[in-house]
Amino acid sequence: MKASVGVIGGGQLARMLIPPAVALGIDLRVFAEVPHSAAGLAVTHVGNYCDPAEVLDFAQAVDVVTFDHEHVPPSVLSRLVDSGVPVRPGPHALRFAHDKIAMREALSDLGVAVPEWRAVSTVDELADFLAGHNGRAMLKTARGGYDGRGVRVVTDPHDAADWFASLENHSGEGALLVEELILFRRELAQLAVRRPSGDIAIWPVVETIQHAGVCVEVIAPAPGVTGVVSGAAADIATELATRLDVVGVLAVELFETDDGRLLVNELAMRPHNCGHWTIDGSTSSQFEQHLRAVLDWPLGASGSRDPWSVMVNIFGGSATGPLVDRYPRALAAHPLVKMHNYGKSPRPGRKVGHVTAVGDDLDEVAYQARAAAAFFQD
């Protein structure tokens, strides 16, 4: 029986795989980019994930390779697959998480609703799209964007001159993604997990709250969500996980429009911030399920343990020292709140932890989580 999982990337997602690996008796091995990473306890190799030889060598010692992030070059992934090591999710699925234009094409092909979009390579093409959309649009780099990076609202085609110039310097990345600005009621996210045999588990659809393009809070389940909407969200995630052959966790970020439609915004094929609440709020966390899925073990139940869970991210502030310095006051004030410290040096804007509260009363649960997190903000 195989029970050794290699993770490329040593960030907090790899770190949060450690507890379920300990519980399940999984030999977790992490390939980190730098010493003293968040996943340090499980790191067995520090190196460059763009170097195929290093990655192949790491992979030889594990039963399956999976990921903390989406930055491993496709050429390295292909080499891994060619070497016979199971790579989960596989490169054919990861392509749609790596490249937003490929993702939009795949979603459009599958008939999944997305914002109107176009791949644009020139200022003129962007101008044309803007002209057809009231002069405002969302522009995204096809690759490498996250947490608000690689995304901007444009009203003048020349707003993006720098990105078009940069395109010319990067062979292989020939276009930007431009989308209609969606007047959404709120943002939702649907988390799913799929094992190679095809079994899928679905968590309750959640509401995600963003500031400046960065997720700051997640409420599970999304308050007031109708059965129609939650069913539609589950259907979208199930369809995408199956049709794209995703193995492991799939996070689908959604816009809920004022007229009640769901549009797919982004996909991630790894544990995701929108699912951190599952550690304390679900029978099976996204981290446990990801491990079970990539090992092709039976999945656990993914229901909520409490009527409400609220997760609030903690960001490094301008004067934040180690988070533990604030434990005496924060933990004393909030004995019901669960603290998650990523072991990272706080820098302004950097996600360094999160807190989760659960319970029967949403107002109280949200208050507890927000108030506990506030102890760690400046």
Added chain:
Amino acid sequence: MKASVGVIGGGQLARMLIPPAVALGIDLRVFAEVPHSAAGLAVTHVGNYCDPAEVLDFAQAVDVVTFDHEHVPPSVLSRLVDSGVPVRPGPHALRFAHDKIAMREALSDLGVAVPEWRAVSTVDELADFLAGHNGRAMLKTARGGYDGRGVRVVTDPHDAADWFASLENHSGEGALLVEELILFRRELAQLAVRRPSGDIAIWPVVETIQHAGVCVEVIAPAPGVTGVVSGAAADIATELATRLDVVGVLAVELFETDDGRLLVNELAMRPHNCGHWTIDGSTSSQFEQHLRAVLDWPLGASGSRDPWSVMVNIFGGSATGPLVDRYPRALAAHPLVKMHNYGKSPRPGRKVGHVTAVGDDLDEVAYQARAAAAFFQD
């Protein structure tokens, strides 16, 4: 702010400290006796815990020292304290967990109800005790017993000739503990945790079910327990933790007699099998609370998350291979049950893991936990 905890002993209790250490950002360092121990991921030193120099060297790198087991010699503990490293619980408290006769003396001094007992050094003294107790008694070695070892029922004073002979060969351990046989209705256990400042948290009192002196199952809370009994159990644990100056988790094993009295059977001053259910069943697990306590951080809430939790131990059987070999059937049949694999080679009778189920209906919860555990028994 201090956040580095050293643990002497590399067994499953140290292993189960890893997940909360990861969540809280604690630098956990384990001193193991052998390579490839259950707590392997956090092991920073493999050596002999009876060697003061080794232990002192290990302790220099941490903020506080605590324990996975109760076998560290008092002389080594004293050396640690003399070196200035906080040792929690301290040797003055641990003495009562190490030595059952010292424990009985302390409990009697505190006026806590215990079975009638006597320290006996000779066959004649044992014969005298038997004569006063209907010819039957429970005999225990003062030190080193656990999981049914060092405990036997005697009806003839010569039943213990070997232990008396062994006493003569061990200086410093001059007596055996003999106790009246209690006709108990059932066994309960009360778990508490205390930080140096004095704050105490109490979990619900549980029922423990033993086979051949070994705990096989724990039901939380103890079914049908009255408010009077649960209050009395909480009072006993609070009193003992305070009066004995315990820091960290204290487990108090209790007899509930047919006439409704509680008698203290054993004490342990570390996370304990009777509290494994808290990982999945309580807002704060005994492992998280132990770390918070020894670091003198505020304690978390220790209530149950569900009306019922049932924990069933998994023992190595005569033909048991790695537990993971049985996951495909066990996990598929019980998606709601949480699996805990200690990463130990199964040997007959060895505790190698446990499962916990939680929920609203005790019959269903107990069925789920027992049926899941049965997949791992021969």
